[in-house]
Amino acid sequence: MARAARSTGGVAPPSSTPLRRALSAGAVACLVLLVLALPVLLETRTYELARAAEYAIAILGLVVLVGFTGQISLGHGAFMAIGGYTSGVLMFHTGVAGALTIPLAGVVAGLIGFFFGFPALRLSGVYLALATFALAVAVPSILKRFEGLTGGSGGLVLDVLAPPGRLHVRPERWLYYLTVSIALVLFALTWLLLRGRAGRALRAIRDGEVAAVSFGVNVALYKALAFGLSAAYAGVAGSLLVIDSGFVNPDTFPIELSIRILVGAVVAGLTTLGAIPLGALFIEFLPIYSQQVSQQAPAVIYGAALILIMVLLPSGAAGLIRRLLSPVIGRL
Amino acid sequence: MALLELEGVEARYGQVRALHGISLAVEEGQVVALLGANGAGKTTTLRAVSGTVRRTGEIRFEGRSIVRGSPEGAARLGIAHVPEGRGTFAELSVWDNLRMGAFVRRNRRAVSADLERILVHFPWIEERRGQQAGTLSGGEQQMLALARALVARPRLLLLDEPSLGLAPLVVREFFGIVRMLNQEEGLTVLVVEQNANIALTVADRAYVLEVGEIAVSGSAEELRRNESVRRSYLGY
Amino acid sequence: MTEFFQQIVSGLASGGVYASLALALVLIHRSTQVINFAQGEMATFATYIAWTLIDRGMSYWPAFVLTLLVAFVGGVAVERVVIRPVERAPVLTVVMVTIGLLVLVNGAMAWLWSPEVKSFPSPFPSRAIDVGGVAISLQDLGILGMTLVTLTLLYLFFRFTKVGLALRAAAVNPESSRLAGVRVSWMLALGWGLAAMLGAVSGMMIAPTSFLEPNMMQVIIIYAFAAAVLGGINSPVGAVVGGLLLGVALNLIGAYAEFLGPELRLPVALAILLAVLLVRPAGLFERAVVKRV
Numbered sequence: 001m002a003r004a005a006r007s008t009g010g011v012a013p014p015s016s017t018p019l020r021r022a023l024s025a026g027a028v029a030c031l032v033l034l035v036l037a038l039p040v041l042l043e044t045r046t047y048e049l050a051r052a053a054e055y056a057i058a059i060l061g062l063v064v065l066v067g068f069t070g071q072i073s074l075g076h077g078a079f080m081a082i083g084g085y086t087s088g089v090l091m092f093h094t095g096v097a098g099a100l101t102i103p104l105a106g107v108v109a110g111l112i113g114f115f116f117g118f119p120a121l122r123l124s125g126v127y128l129a130l131a132t133f134a135l136a137v138a139v140p141s142i143l144k145r146f147e148g149l150t151g152g153s154g155g156l157v158l159d160v161l162a163p164p165g166r167l168h169v170r171p172e173r174w175l176y177y178l179t180v181s182i183a184l185v186l187f188a189l190t191w192l193l194l195r196g197r198a199g200r201a202l203r204a205i206r207d208g209e210v211a212a213v214s215f216g217v218n219v220a221l222y223k224a225l226a227f228g229l230s231a232a233y234a235g236v237a238g239s240l241l242v243i244d245s246g247f248v249n250p251d252t253f254p255i256e257l258s259i260r261i262l263v264g265a266v267v268a269g270l271t272t273l274g275a276i277p278l279g280a281l282f283i284e285f286l287p288i289y290s291q292q293v294s295q296q297a298p299a300v301i302y303g304a305a306l307i308l309i310m311v312l313l314p315s316g317a318a319g320l321i322r323r324l325l326s327p328v329i330g331r332l
Numbered sequence: 333m334a335l336l337e338l339e340g341v342e343a344r345y346g347q348v349r350a351l352h353g354i355s356l357a358v359e360e361g362q363v364v365a366l367l368g369a370n371g372a373g374k375t376t377t378l379r380a381v382s383g384t385v386r387r388t389g390e391i392r393f394e395g396r397s398i399v400r401g402s403p404e405g406a407a408r409l410g411i412a413h414v415p416e417g418r419g420t421f422a423e424l425s426v427w428d429n430l431r432m433g434a435f436v437r438r439n440r441r442a443v444s445a446d447l448e449r450i451l452v453h454f455p456w457i458e459e460r461r462g463q464q465a466g467t468l469s470g471g472e473q474q475m476l477a478l479a480r481a482l483v484a485r486p487r488l489l490l491l492d493e494p495s496l497g498l499a500p501l502v503v504r505e506f507f508g509i510v511r512m513l514n515q516e517e518g519l520t521v522l523v524v525e526q527n528a529n530i531a532l533t534v535a536d537r538a539y540v541l542e543v544g545e546i547a548v549s550g551s552a553e554e555l556r557r558n559e560s561v562r563r564s565y566l567g568y
Numbered sequence: 569m570t571e572f573f574q575q576i577v578s579g580l581a582s583g584g585v586y587a588s589l590a591l592a593l594v595l596i597h598r599s600t601q602v603i604n605f606a607q608g609e610m611a612t613f614a615t616y617i618a619w620t621l622i623d624r625g626m627s628y629w630p631a632f633v634l635t636l637l638v639a640f641v642g643g644v645a646v647e648r649v650v651i652r653p654v655e656r657a658p659v660l661t662v663v664m665v666t667i668g669l670l671v672l673v674n675g676a677m678a679w680l681w682s683p684e685v686k687s688f689p690s691p692f693p694s695r696a697i698d699v700g701g702v703a704i705s706l707q708d709l710g711i712l713g714m715t716l717v718t719l720t721l722l723y724l725f726f727r728f729t730k731v732g733l734a735l736r737a738a739a740v741n742p743e744s745s746r747l748a749g750v751r752v753s754w755m756l757a758l759g760w761g762l763a764a765m766l767g768a769v770s771g772m773m774i775a776p777t778s779f780l781e782p783n784m785m786q787v788i789i790i791y792a793f794a795a796a797v798l799g800g801i802n803s804p805v806g807a808v809v810g811g812l813l814l815g816v817a818l819n820l821i822g823a824y825a826e827f828l829g830p831e832l833r834l835p836v837a838l839a840i841l842l843a844v845l846l847v848r849p850a851g852l853f854e855r856a857v858v859k860r861v
Contacts, residue, residue: 072660074605074667119846126603127845129663130797133605134790136839141834255786259671266664296679303672310665311653382747406748419736419744431735435730483783484748 005255031185035277039176045171047244049283053179056242056280057186059264060234060273067271068282069226070206071120075132076234077258079236081250083109083235088248089149092156098243099161103237106232113231117224124283136258140250155249157243162282175244183241185232201224256299263302266309333395335520336381336488337359341389341399343373346422350376352544353389358488358537363521365531365552367565368541369451374524375416377541379491380404381522384415392489408436410487414494418477422466424458429465429476433483443483450482453509470503479508482519491523495530503527507534527563533554540565572777573702574697574821576816581708583815584715588770590807591719592763596680597801600651600761602662608789610620610646611767612782613673615775616681618768619688620735628691644763647757652672655753675783690776693801711773718769719808722762727805736757787834791818794841814840 039046058080065071083105090101120128144153163174195198201222204212213219225300242248268279287298334357351373358364366374379385379512382404391399393409421429434443451457454475465476474494481489495503511534513519525531532538532552540548540561548561555561584723589607596604621631650669654662657732692710726732738745740753743753763849778784795814799806
């Protein structure tokens with residue numbers, strides 16, 4: 001499916017006339033403003049919006065991996081768990097403020113992802129999917145085993161997130177702005193990264209490994225790096241997830257979480273950064289609204305959505321938007 | 333009425349048109365050869381008949397149009413296509429390959445009678461029935477493919493480049509069996525061949541294809557005497 | 569020593585369950601090159617159908633047979649409706665579709681039957697018999713016997729029937745199969761139907777001991793994946809051997825390597841899976857296709 005949508009959309013505009021550049025800069029500015037204003041506009045949903053931003057970070061990681069190297073991971077929940085537990089354990093045992101543990105969570109998850117990425121190199125397509133799936137199922141049981149550190153299946157109860165110092169902000173707003181700023185930074189970073197040399201290398205790998213090798217791309221290293229980067233994003237997302245709940249146990253990161261992130265990435269279209277927030281909003285708000293029908297409705301809808309999108313819209317929301325907008329953009 | 337008739341048949345692979353309106357006929361009991369250079373459309377013509385390529389135009393088998401049919405439908409009508417590369421089920425045993433040939437047939441007793449009759453021509457098959465077909469030599473695989481096609485008791489046999497990659501002796505043996513079956517049992521054959529010499533010794537009629545069109549046609553005798561055919565395809 | 573034999577037998581029993589499910593995965597993978605992530609959920613769904621039938625007063629074996637039929641039809645229907653449209657799509661698209669199916673079926677089960685744990689009857693007595701000083705549970709023996717019967721029937725079907733032959737042929741050479749008159753796309757559906765039946769057997773065998781709930785197969789399917797990969801994802805014999813080996817290995821680890829504890833059985837299976845994949849990317853029973861990069 002990565003191949004179905006070869007066009008690079010938000011990553012590298014196909015041509016950049018001055019008008020187009022001005023327009024896209026304007027659009028990005030408007031979006032950023034909107035994102036910053038959201039908690040004021042949707043006061044009561046601030047917490048859920050922060051959650052969506054966390055998902056967006058995790059989805060971003062998955063898109064980097066799937067969309068740009070063609071590798072699949074069904075186990076990003078595992079890396080979220082690693083990040084989340086890094087924060088949780090640090091906060092619980094040393095009393096460090098949650099926000100300070102985020103970078104370390106990213107680094108730890110990233111390193112583990114990087115080293116997982118090397119064996120993963122040898123696994124193609126379906127096997128990698130299998131291995132990561134197994135990883136996601138296995139991590140909660142590993143966490144339960146090391147009870148002294150992780151609190152076992154009972155988990156760890158942590159301090160509730162508080163704004164630093166005498167800052168008078170409501171906690172959920174502080175959470176929202178914290179999460180969103182991290183997300184924005186990571187998005188910008190990824191965008192810059194994918195625009196340059198590394199991005200070209202990754203796309204070359206996705207479109208044909210053998211050809212990429214013959215152009216002198218160190219496939220092994222780039223794939224492992226992509227895996228590490230992707231896992232680092234997941235770690236950051238997991239860390240934020242733990243910080244905002246003030247609690248962590250193995251069930252914070254069930255296999256459903258991995259699948260949910262995957263659904264978000266698929267809804268967003270896998271190859272474009274621009275549509276990721278849509279995917280994140282989808283997976284955050286769908287359960288909230290559909291649970292009124294039945295407790296199990298979200299799962300059924302997720303599943304049906306995944307199937308329908310793969311069958312009808314293999315390029316996801318991004319593809320749909322692009323198709324709808326292409327008459328407009330084409331004329332500019 | 334001819335057993336097989338093609339009228340203005342076109343076929344394409346994606347954007348590339350491989351056949352530009354082919355018309356030919358195969359009479360019951362005949363061996364007809366399709367000659368031509370690489371890329372002339374010989375293989376595509378066979379594929380058009382069996383339905384393994386998208387085609388338009390008119391194809392009639394026993395007077396009925398089959399141009400909308402599927403490959404499995406063609407097999408059920410009695411068209412046995414031995415494709416390029418022989419279509420061996422490499423991972424199945426020799427015997428299972430033969431059983432696959434009989435897939436379209438219902439009468440079990442008739443099948444085993446036919447098997448007995450066919451194996452007279454291929455005595456070695458019986459001894460190696462349990463062997464994986466992929467481990468046979470090229471010539472053996474080609475013989476097995478012929479045997480497999482014959483078990484289906486076809487009304488029409490399509491052979492694609494049977495001589496490809498085989499030793500001259502094996503090629504002669506192969507065509508010897510084809511001719512014997514044609515003469516003794518009236519088997520109708522449409523064969524694609526690069527090796528025009530041997531094809532014209534077996535065939536009753538032949539068509540020469542050039543870039544997706546029929547350039548020359550006639551009896552095997554006429555083609556052998558045709559100056560340009562001789563120079564381009566027979567090499568003397 | 570006697571305990572050792574008991575552990576082996578009960579390992580073989582659970583290994584038989586993994587083997588059935590692994591074989592289901594292999595059947596589908598051989599013909600469609602797809603790993604069906606929803607295989608476990610489909611098996612659980614079938615088990616729920618059996619539970620409903622028995623709950624409504626049907627006796628065990630009729631319910632068992634009827635469930636197999638329903639599972640078969642269900643498997644065929646899933647292939648026709650969900651997999652067919654993506655038949656020609658890249659592998660990952662199909663993988664995503666089966667994951668969608670996993671989530672969908674899992675949610676549907678919780679919706680239809682509630683997520684509560686249900687007890688499922690066993691057709692075998694819960695006694696143990698004494699074989700030369702070794703007490704062997706009839707439960708384990710029954711499950712193992714059931715697995716062997718299923719596998720034997722399946723083997724006979726593939727080996728000696730025309731449809732079985734066509735299924736094998738369609739898996740190795742679809743183009744030639746069509747030329748021989750086989751309706752290949754229906755063979756794929758048939759393969760899904762058979763796989764669903766196998767899954768149903770494994771579900772009904774495991775349910776008495778693991779209890780029935782929507783996530784019943786989530787861990788078992790990982791074992792089945794591991795077994796299938798262990799044996800080579802295209803090798804039916806490998807899947808069965810892999811399943812039995814894994815069952816015995818996990819049981820022995822559980823019994824004799826207590827420091828690992830029950831929580832680490834799954835990670836151990838995962839580690840085995842990864843190790844095998846790294847050393848022999850195509851499994852123990854398959855020749856590797858060389859890929860140079």
